[in-house]
Amino acid sequence: MMHPDDDVSGRRSAAWFGLDGKLGFVHRSKMYNQGYSSPMFDGRPVIGICNSWSDLAPCNAHLRQVAEAVKRGVLMAGGTPLEFPTISLGETLMRPSAMLFRNLMAMDVEESLRANPLDGVVLLGGCDKTVPAQLMGALSADLPTVMVTGGPMLNGKFRGRDAGSGTHVWRFSEEVRAGRMSTADFAEAEACLSRSAGHCTTMGTASTMACLAEALGLSLPGSAAIPAVDARRHRIAEHAGSRIVSMVEECLAPSSVLDRRSFENAVRVSAAIGGSTNAVVHLLAIAGRAEVELSLDDFDALAAEVPLLVDLLPSGRFLMEEFAYAGGVPAVVRELGDLLHADAATITGRSLGENCAGAENWNREVIRCRAEPLREPGAHTAVLRGNLAPDGAVIKVSAASEELLRHTGTALVFDTIEEYHEQADSPDLPVDAATVLVVRNAGPSGYPGMPEIGNLAIPKKLLEAGVRDMVRITDGRMSGTSYGTVVLHVAPESAVGGPLALLRTGDRVTLDVPARRIDMDVPDDELRRRASGPAKADDTGSGYAWLYREHVRQADTGADFDFLAGRRGHAVPRRHL
Template sequence: MHRDSEPDRPGTRRSAAWFGLDGKLGFVHRSKLYNQGYSASMFDGRPIIGICNSWSDLAPCNAHLRQVAESVKRGILMAGGVPLEFPTMSLGETLMRPSAMLFRNLMAMDVEESLRANPLDGVVLLGGCDKTVPAQLMGALSVDLPTVMVTGGPMLNGKFRGQDAGSGTHVWKFSEEYRAGRMSRADFGAAEACLSRSSGHCTTMGTASTMACLTEALGLSLPGSAAIPAVDARRHNIAEHAGGRIVAMVEEELTPSSILDRRSFENAIRVNAAIGGSTNAVVHLLAIAGRAEVDVALADFDTLAADIPLLVDLLPSGRFQMEDFAYAGGLPAVIRELGDLLDTGAATVTGRTLGENTADADNWQPDVIRPRANPLREPGGHTAVLRGNLAPDGAVIKVSAASEELLRHTGTALVFDTVEEYHEVADSPDLPVDADTVLVVRNAGPTGYPGMPEIGNLAIPKRLLDAGIRDMVRITDGRMSGTSYGTVVLHVAPESAVGGPLALLRSGDTVTLDVPARRIDMDVPDAELRSRATALAPPGAESGGGYAWLYRRHARQADTGVDFDFLIGRRGHQVPRRHL
């Protein structure tokens, strides 16, 4: 029954390098698993499928994934595979400090090395909260085993005082109303429990929902899986189907590298525009493309989306939420509606093309998923990539969540070196700010903070809130939550901490934002900028140790995805050397 194997030989199960061996080594590998109650049939050549679970009580969006894993196991067993569930680090944006983004690459390393080191023929990834999905994909793509992603699904719509309320988006609104004295402390407190009514991730088109949709658009999850609510029985149904499908993918030797190509990423970028997706998708897709060894650049997020209308009417760019999106038809309806604007011949985990998967998709609620003839916004109204002497390597702005009247704006900069510095004075009646002021927070980039925190949607100064102002131009080298809104320039590259031009900006300088022209500039003469650069203190020597030291030394800039330089271009699922 047991035989020596050559694990790199085509058609040979990778797990045979562990379980197919005679002698001491095979004995040890098999024997230890008997303590879990497995029988010898586990080792008769069945596909061994890993279930990579990011469940954690510390990541509320992922806390229900234990139950989802049981459905995946059922599907694997029914298809003749052997499921082996294992944990990885889990990232929750709501609790982790200083930023969950700081740990995305660490989780990706955890996933990658867990897959490399263990006797797995394929893997089902279970993720939910913002950074877990890209981290798992990054790690899995580097290993290139047959892979299916199952996301945890959104919560049910929030409800507050008889009205729908959305995760994140209404938090920012309620907070500003409370600070302005238009919402009582009792009502503000009562709203806390009303926005999170069930298991699942954010109800709006934030980063979690965006990455679930883009994973489906990439072809790495089953059709229709992104939008189903976490507590809907269909979430477990599709998890079971994913378990069955991964067993078939192992038989077919269908790996991510045989699915993903340039077309896949072009589709994902265009879908991101059509759904009003998060700006965080930019850094995540760039990182995922790097692991897939597919050439994708920051400029693609503007040029490829130029002819894509905004079709999905969801917060923060519209009115509805993910539960409504699911009932309207979810992403398959969007893909079918986009039609020839996508390359529907792209491959997917089903073994069929994107077009074949969605050929029969229906749009049951055209007010939620708009037809192309009646979009929420005309083409070009989503993510814009800006360049100029403030951002020579690029910055992004979510046009669909910005104020139309501020897309061309000139104002005086008010500059803060840290977000904490701004928070200390945001409510001061003496803050020198008016409606035309451009608020700037720097040192919030990949290495400067570190980890690019979601601070970009700075709270409007209280004196402006009291005057009825609800938006103003804000600029940062950090990020903002996908649930946020406002005229916010993000991901300025290179960041200020490495000497980018944002470090040279001073309060009182004139800043011009021109989104139609794709420009972000400071009106400071070149000679003055050179003088300021000469006087600028050099970046401080790297201090401390541990993971933060590693991150600061090796994280790339926002315009290339903020992955570690040493993790790119290592694709392949070689079997580790034997040691007994």
């Protein structure tokens, strides 16, 4: 039995398993009922495996098997693995929005780490919100941490061609509404897009956050893009289990890895891969937990010189399988070269540059070189400001139509997404190709939870006329698998009195992406006349929904809770026996 005065007593687990007397007896004895023997708690690093497995989160449903690989690695390195569950956020099933529960999951992860005898943790996540939620919680607890993502599905296949999850759903559904695809064909496609375990195959939010965890230095090199069912996914999980034991010995916590350079690298990698707009709100929240200064404007400024290198849907042609085979994130890092901070620390104990020094780009169609990019610098997620969004809004330039990046049109305003859906197919809808569609009350507080409704379906009568894109504006988000000229994350949101609440149908709206502006042509005195103070938020729903509305911050700062700032650390809980 380990004694508290032994040279390993600095480990947190020693405050549980290293004690004499009644306390140590209780902690060790109860663990024996699982078949553990005493050496398992005799000074070995105790490693938590934080598993977001759930049948309700299809992207994460295979993580039980991944956890077994992590356990092997922990045992091989001389540690004791203890797997534990947290809530899981499945983007495809949760209502009203998985984003509503990101902060709850982050709290679940953080408090589980704080309350239990863990020296380090391996996080297992995949679906959109699970990765940022786990990172947020782990950074607040500040234990040695490795992020292992679940990996993308195999490419979807429909009638002999690749089909990407999310992106092709939106395309197919609009083809059905336009009368160019039958409902029978649509039903056939339904079973063709999700061919294996794993998350979305496009460069949506799940793929983006996996790549950015690697760019931040919190995942092992090359791990983000490996398909979920590839044997290498389990090998890298085993490696993560071994590595976390070493990190405990090295006292390598996230606070020793992450700094401003890490986040600058992540922003620039996101621009190079055509990352999801959701990465903006998640990286801001993660930076807040890491106590690193990062602002909305940084996303525009830092990406200004970065070309789009990765040719993946929704901004390009290929899917994550091809990205993995081409070389994944390490190949992108090496292509970006001096645009990144090569000296940024990582969980390997080596710098980002050292990790990727030998990376090869095996397919220059999928991952372009800087001299011949898919798109020149400027195709990243741009930050807009103006009298419609004084605190900022974002637009994914690479997914927008070039001819709409400068556009003036008449607003058609809807107070809810449900109201829009009720009218979108009406032949009497007063809309043409120049109209600017607006849906408000979809922000963090107003919905609540900032749902992915921004890629509004094109009105049916316009689809039938051949229109495939138009300017759309919302204080909500859109799926990272989506495309189109969509202004998102308008801040402040309408529900807390933002200017979007003052816009009226018939007002002229101007989008000017090159000038980074989004404005309504309404005189200031008229806006003052319209203003009547913030709308009263709906206080119905669960106790958590109330807590969320009361304490969520706006999108431009990451939509985290205001009471979680500046509370990093992993103090041992007080004893009670």
